[in-house]
Amino acid sequence: MTDTTPSGTPPESPRRAPHFVSQEPWDPYVADKLTAEQERYYMAGQWKLMWWRFRRHKPAVVSMVFLLLMYFSTLISEFIAPYDLHTRHSRYIFAAPQSVHLFHEGTFLGPFVYGLKMERDPATLQRIYSADTTKPQPLRFFCLGDSYEFWGLIEGRFHFVCPPEDGTIFLLGTDRLGRDMFSRIVYAARISLTIGVIGIALSFTLALILGGLAGYYGGWIDSIVQRLTEIIKSFPHLPLWLALSAALPVTWSPLLVYFGITIILALLDWPGLGRAVRSKLLSLREEDYAAAAQMMGAKPARIIGRHLLPGFMSHLIASATLSIPSMILAETALSFLGLGLRPPITSWGVLLNEATDINVVAVNWWLMLPVVPVILVILAYQFMGDGMRDAADPYA
């Protein structure tokens, strides 16, 4: 370093201007100084940018919160549902929904229900339930009720809300065996919501492997995979799904059937994602960094997994999210038709299977209620998927 402080060296000649060198440390980026706000933005990682972008899409955020709540509820279904999945109330068959009241004859009592009285219509022998409005039955909260095995492991009797002492609480009515619809819908969420996620995980894996092979190697592998996807994509899915799930042996246990159905759903779902993987890989493998990795002796699995996939993973996740609803719907449709899951495993589709006879439903409309969570979840997934797709490319 040359020490050329202007004060230390006297001027050699009065005509020449002093040689001035600033002592301040030199900052090459002084010209484009960033504000704190800009800095935060430019220094943020890819995922953080996506999250910011996602946050701007309000319906997507609301949907995400809704879905998180739904999934959280599946962790503690036993606690939320007032009754067990299979508890039968033979005295209350096709009971109408009971409503929760707060005021009894003008006085505030807290949440309570009125007891149900059953009569038979003398002409049609139809059961008619009427509320006995003389005696309010207050609900109990955080209480002991039906016993259950939490996750099939721990026994418990603790519920969020229990029926009143020697009373009932059928928020959404009961079905033909007198089982509480609300409890059944809560329990069924566990199956309906997980089948979409597990199915998409399987189809995602298939798409990565097959699409990856096709896109990276090209050649005959590519053309085989291409023909396969074309055939699968061009054939209507529902009839094939029906045929495949009819092929599941009747002797299988319900749990095996559950996994069988998931695999069947995934088998026909992967081509869409697989195509995306293939076309992206086809273009990305020509990039210089891919060639560099290859020359340094990286194995294909490493090149694909480490260098190529992260480049479009966010897109893949967004499109996978958008295809979860179709999985949930497919399962609902199969179970609704009686070829999907079998009792005692209960999903929303299995519940809707009871609603196939429209004459029964016309009298007992609450049998149709499992439609509501299905539509809400589908809508939420669609909004969230839209938001994720917009956010997937934060630099756009």
Added chain:
Amino acid sequence: MLHFIARRVLLMIPTLFVISALVYFIIDLPPGDCVTSQIEELLARGDPDAHQRAEELRELYGLNLPLWHRYLDWVAGIFRWDFGLSCQDTVPVADLISERMLLTIVMETCTIAFIWIVSFVIGVYAATHQYRWGDYVASFIGFIGLSIPNFLLALVLLYVGKVYFGLSIGGLMDPEYIDKPLSWGKVVSVMEHLIIPVVVIGMSGTAGMIRRLRANLLDELQKQYVVTGRAKGLPPMRLLVKYPLRHAINPFVADIGGLLPDVISGSVIVSVVLSLPTTGPMLLSALKTQDVNLAATFLLFVAVLTVIGMLISDLALAALDPRIRFGASAEK
């Protein structure tokens, strides 16, 4: 052009072969056969000849033959319009399904036509009236159509029709026309009953098409040649129809290939819900009872419909777009 068509038709044959073999195999996969359940019923009733009867039935249906033999028999029969015997009531499959197939084709053609006409009109309107209330209404309808699954919609409509209007919307014709020869009254009756299933099945397809046509047309309308044309005083209608619309309609025609599998899937489940006399309900019961010949015939029929639909869409596209037409003939 001829070369193009010939190539497409030739490609259809192996595809159909693969699908039919796969389907036949899958349906036969579960243990037991269609006789098993009938025999169990006989046994439960205490019929002493049950086992002998079972053997007779198996002989009749050829179930003792190996799978490949039965498959080849079935395929050979197809060319004579003979699809083997249905296991349920020992009737030739061909007799059971002809009318159902016809009604299915009618219903699906109507659905496709519905989707095209409605989404074309609404899509063009929405694109030319962007951000007016009509556009918002169209987007809203599109959104609802995309998000409500059609069989649930059918179920809800069925319920609403039953409870509030007291009508049953099941079936495809008035009861007095069932099993009657074709007449004008019958056609009218079928058309009346078709409206609800067609709207329900076509809902999601229409919604998707509206969105795509609107987006494509909007892209095209922002291009400079449109501005130039408008500046030079072309009448608005001519300006719209002559170039931008022709451009935007290409993907619209190409999409029929993607639309058809959805429409067929939708029609299967919707016709089960509405209990229409089409292929859906019978396919379901055939699959449940392992009636291999019947189910395989239905599935093959579905495959043939799809493949032909794709062919038509390709041909329409080729007729519409010279690039595809000449690209295909340049390949040879």
